[in-house]
Amino acid sequence: MILRMENGRAVSYSGWQIPDAHVEIPEGTTEIGSLAFFKMREETRADIPQFRTITIPGSVQSIAAKAFYRCENLEAVD
Secondary structure, eight states: OOEEEETTEEEEESSSSSSSSSEEEEOOEEOTTTTTTTOSTTTTTTTOOOOOOOOOTTTOOEEEETTTTTTOOEEOOO
8 A cells, every 4th residue: 555645745545455444644644635545446546445444643734625535435534
């Protein structure tokens, strides 16, 4: 799994399988960009059907609109 970061901002995620169905945003991340976890079928982003939970650290100050658009299986955000 790869979380692409730019200047403390999570801009895109790619990875076909998440064994424990959990994603953890790294400490120090300040923003989650628009469509960062958008479920697409492009090489730069992944179809992540097992993505169920996410941990967002206290360093995140903003989450852009549609950051988790079409993540239908997302059940919990910590």
